[in-house]
Amino acid sequence: MALFDLEKLLSENTYPGRGIVIGTSADGKKAMIAYFIMGRSENSRNRIFERFEGGMRTKAFDESKLSDPSLIIYNPYLSAQGGNIDIVTNGDQTNTIFDHLTGDGHGFENALNLREFEPDFPNYTPRISGILYYCFPRNTFAYKLSILKSANGRPVCNRYYYSYVPEAGIGHFIHTYKCDGNPIPSFYGEPEEVAMPNTAQELADLVWNNLNEDNKVSLFVRCVPLDGSAPEEIIVNKNV
Numbered sequence: 001m002a003l004f005d006l007e008k009l010l011s012e013n014t015y016p017g018r019g020i021v022i023g024t025s026a027d028g029k030k031a032m033i034a035y036f037i038m039g040r041s042e043n044s045r046n047r048i049f050e051r052f053e054g055g056m057r058t059k060a061f062d063e064s065k066l067s068d069p070s071l072i073i074y075n076p077y078l079s080a081q082g083g084n085i086d087i088v089t090n091g092d093q094t095n096t097i098f099d100h101l102t103g104d105g106h107g108f109e110n111a112l113n114l115r116e117f118e119p120d121f122p123n124y125t126p127r128i129s130g131i132l133y134y135c136f137p138r139n140t141f142a143y144k145l146s147i148l149k150s151a152n153g154r155p156v157c158n159r160y161y162y163s164y165v166p167e168a169g170i171g172h173f174i175h176t177y178k179c180d181g182n183p184i185p186s187f188y189g190e191p192e193e194v195a196m197p198n199t200a201q202e203l204a205d206l207v208w209n210n211l212n213e214d215n216k217v218s219l220f221v222r223c224v225p226l227d228g229s230a231p232e233e234i235i236v237n238k239n240v
Contacts, residue, residue: 004194006206016176020089020130021203024170026197026198029227031166032223033221034203036218037049037090038211040215042067043067045238045239048218054079056078071120075092125184126187136227136228141224145161171193218235219235
């Protein structure tokens, strides 16, 4: 079965919402992460990504226009266990996962079993999450994705977990919404298997240039060499 074309998936969908791509570079030497946010309301669009030591946050671009921070201000990315784990999500479940990993040692699934979709009736926006486990002496990693979503729009939470063995040039893409709508239909099916480029800049260009111009807000790309050398990161904010 042919891989999905990430460029086409993005360019032909005006509102995938928030999305996570995780996979391996084309040369097989780097783990790659992309996370983007979009927005339809002024409150959602009034955001930027801001890096801090050990993670990244969303932040209001214009604080005077921030009306409700509850579902739009969070840490999309956190590093855990001395840089051996990366966590990326579309909400404050990033901290739930981090706390479980660094506290009682319980894992990804245990943490997310405590959470559910966002309480934003009638959309019930899914919570999407990804985690990467690095083993630098062996030049390898493994990753998982998850989505917590309503049962076809009913206020019942279904939880799905996916584990992957890295393959050169292959990634997996999950996003909150199937497409635009009112209410917005949740993503369904398995994460989409996509072809990955070779560099952080190529991945950033591929994603950012194909997101809907009116709705895109911010993008974070992280590229981690599996030989243990320094990661490369790119942040793109529409609000500058």
